[in-house]
Amino acid sequence: MLSKRTHFCLLLGSATLSSASPLARRQAQTYGRMIVFGDSYSDDGNGAWVASNHTWPADPAYYNHSFSNGPKWSNDLADTLSVELLNYAAGGATADNSFVQGYTGAESTIPVPSTRDQIATFLNTSSPRPDDLFVHWIGANDALCDTNITGAELTSLINRDVDTLFRAGARTILFANYPPVNQFPATYGSSDYAFADDYAKGVDTGLGNLVAGYSAYIKTGFIDVQALFANITNNPAAYGVDEKYVNPPTACLQGAYPSEGVPRSLCDDPERHLYFDPYHPVKEVHTRISQLFQEKLAELAG
Template sequence: MYVYQLLNGLFLFTLIFNVYKIQSKEVPFDTIVCFSDSNSDIGNVYKLSNSTWPIDPPYYKRRYSNGKIWIDKLGISNIIDYAYGGATTDNHLVRGSTIYNLTVPGVRQRIAMYKNTIHLRKIHYHRTLYTIWIVNGINDLIRIGAKHILIINLPLFEAYPATAIFNATALLKKLTLDHNNFLLNSVQLLRENHSKISFEIFDLYSLISNILINMTAYGINSTNKCWDTPHYTVVPLCSTPNTYLFIDQFHFTTRVHQFIADAMRKLLIKWKALFKSHRSIFSV
């Protein structure tokens, strides 16, 4: 028992020390443009729903969490957020919706929205990071002029409280892994075809897997939901949300968002070396 506690203590110390080292370094981007999902939404659905969802409070400042989310914690000062909860990849294929059956713009529709505002902005593409979670919007970003694109893969959907009712763990795992493998292969092709654009995958799947394997070391003791949200209301089920992986059936707690931000920051700092060693491609 003592050895187990000591090992956990050492793991936690190493984790905290590495986070401190990461946070003391500068991310090589000053703008982030996000076309992600509800775990990245900093108020778009709240505005769309006329300030009714997510309910603030207990949700934190229009976000789908109990505190700041990864994009707040990343350390990039200028956030241009086109993330919407309830969105799909393309409304021409499958319509996304939220409270009151309001239509949520798909990823490709959001990229078009952003494109229509480009003339209003002075964009330094080499200092701007674009984040997305699907492949079929990447070519749209390339046509816009994006130079650095971060693709976030899918996490473990089989671990989500919302999927427990389906009793389909194996199927959900297979579908997620198939998607992530397709993403990996697609990004490799993009690298080959667009040598002057940098593409990276943020491996959210492996990060959440690691947290689940080492829950005690990460300070997490439950994979249940801390809040229930029947009919767009909030029913608290726990009093210690930051010991939970999920704040509700679909979204991470702010503690987990911190781990996401730390891991993503570490990945982005590696790009700093590319800026210095490939100045013919990367201009700062």
């Protein structure tokens, strides 16, 4: 049985790109809705901003209070597929607040719904349809808030969420991972997150097992966002990113989080960055993440 863990922490909530392939575009006729559960990597302005009573994230450089400087991967993907987007993601969210409590706000003091809560909210107002596309992307805040958590523990919580969705009728569910939590500008070089690589490997193993186990019953897949970030870091020029902004990782927007302890500043070349703020990528990276989802959907349709 999972023990209860509640922690205060600084949360992840607090290049010319090619167009989608014709095969990916054909997915527009396959799905009617896309339902997203997650944290600030998916929050499009209707999560933390609402939970904080319209106080966070407040910096005007954030697009629609969404923790980035432009539309998220979810907005891009929904537009490409021409589907209705139901986005329950909230910056600062974890998988289960009874295991690791998620918070948002300038000082990370405002509770936010976990993915377990987000799924419950969805099921209280709707039911899965045969042509629904579900995305469940969680796990960074869990590690930022609890340095004792393991990848196996995180994926056991995700598995419970998937079981809930499957039993309710969900038949297409996608997952994704993150760069190791010690690779963000805010955490880079910190000894507090020495466990990050082991955690990331554990999450990858758990998600792989989850996908393998459910693939006989539903369409499911795993999006390797961690590999995308590694590729950009190792070969930034190929992605239109300036190497000085990835080695070490450097945010375009600095000082938006009080905990940074630096004056607020905004770069004039965000498209040359990997990270927009100390935790979150720029809009160009979100477009590339969307393309990874499109490729996976095309693969599942093959």
